[in-house]
Amino acid sequence: MSKNGKLLFKDFNPYITSPFGNRIHPITKVMKMHDGVDYGTFEKKLPVYAIEEGKVIRTGYTSQNGNFVYVEFNRLGKNAIYQHLDSIKVKRGDTVNSNTIIGITGKTGATTGIHLHFGWFPSSDQNKDWYSKRWEDFESYDYPEIIKYLGNPVKRDISKKQIEVLVHELRVRNSPNGEILGYINLGIYDVLDVLEKDNYTWYKIADDNWIAYNEAWEVLYEKEVEQDDDKKEKEDEQEKIDKECKKKIWYKIIDFILDVFKKVLSIFKIK
Numbered sequence: 001m002s003k004n005g006k007l008l009f010k011d012f013n014p015y016i017t018s019p020f021g022n023r024i025h026p027i028t029k030v031m032k033m034h035d036g037v038d039y040g041t042f043e044k045k046l047p048v049y050a051i052e053e054g055k056v057i058r059t060g061y062t063s064q065n066g067n068f069v070y071v072e073f074n075r076l077g078k079n080a081i082y083q084h085l086d087s088i089k090v091k092r093g094d095t096v097n098s099n100t101i102i103g104i105t106g107k108t109g110a111t112t113g114i115h116l117h118f119g120w121f122p123s124s125d126q127n128k129d130w131y132s133k134r135w136e137d138f139e140s141y142d143y144p145e146i147i148k149y150l151g152n153p154v155k156r157d158i159s160k161k162q163i164e165v166l167v168h169e170l171r172v173r174n175s176p177n178g179e180i181l182g183y184i185n186l187g188i189y190d191v192l193d194v195l196e197k198d199n200y201t202w203y204k205i206a207d208d209n210w211i212a213y214n215e216a217w218e219v220l221y222e223k224e225v226e227q228d229d230d231k232k233e234k235e236d237e238q239e240k241i242d243k244e245c246k247k248k249i250w251y252k253i254i255d256f257i258l259d260v261f262k263k264v265l266s267i268f269k270i271k
């Protein structure tokens with residue numbers, strides 16, 4: 001479970017429907033900044049909490065944000081915004097702590113489903129206009145846990161006629177550009193047929209099951225495990241080099257001692 005999710009929802013385990021950061025829309029390919037983290041609640045209206053001691057600095061409603069609350073978390077030097085609330089349970093000037101309910105999740109404002117949009121930015125930027133705020137990734141700022149990467153959704157191995165799916169829930173269609181049948185999981189799949197169509201490469205992975213690939217099509221995905229493996233490999237390599245170096249130093253010391261010994265011996269022999 002996400003640590004931040006735990007702070008915001010306590011016993012409930014939300015899922016991240018949209019992470020923080022630049023995101024290229026897979027169809028329109030338009031780059032858009034998502035200045036917060038979206039927590040899905042399986043369409044439930046649930047209480048959301050202050051993450052620690054703080055002060056409510058503003059509450060209100062806009063057609064974009066819906067019912068929103070700004071909370072200043074002094075110790076962290078951060079201000080947070082809670083958006084799309086069904087109802088607000090605090091008022092301006094209230095002091096809050098980790099047991100204070102800020103509001104109830106909803107779908108007020110510009111949203112299609114019930115979720116909490118939680119934004120996070122330095123307190124010093126509070127009075128700057130919206131676009132000049134130095135928004136930061138809440139999920140990686142104080143409690144690093146989820147690493148997202150931009151990359152292609154699939155990786156080809158031409159020599160093996162296989163394709164590796166790198167993202168969760170890649171769409172599967174009954175034909176190129178056809179109807180969506182469902183979603184495919186991470187893994188390596190045999191390629192039964194290939195078809196180029198409208199800048200996309202379509203791969204047939206089963207009877208009437210096609211997935212699409214486009215080099216320009218980049219998506220966000222988690223790559224934690226791979227990164228950890230890389231890191232471990234590098235660490236192991238460094239350890240090997242270190243051991244080798246220590247060995248060499250010892251050999252040199254032993255050589256030196258032997259040399260001195262020989263010299264001393266030769267002196268005695270001459271006498």
Ligand SMILES: [Zn+2]
Binds near residue numbers: 018034038117
């Ligand atoms: Zn959002």
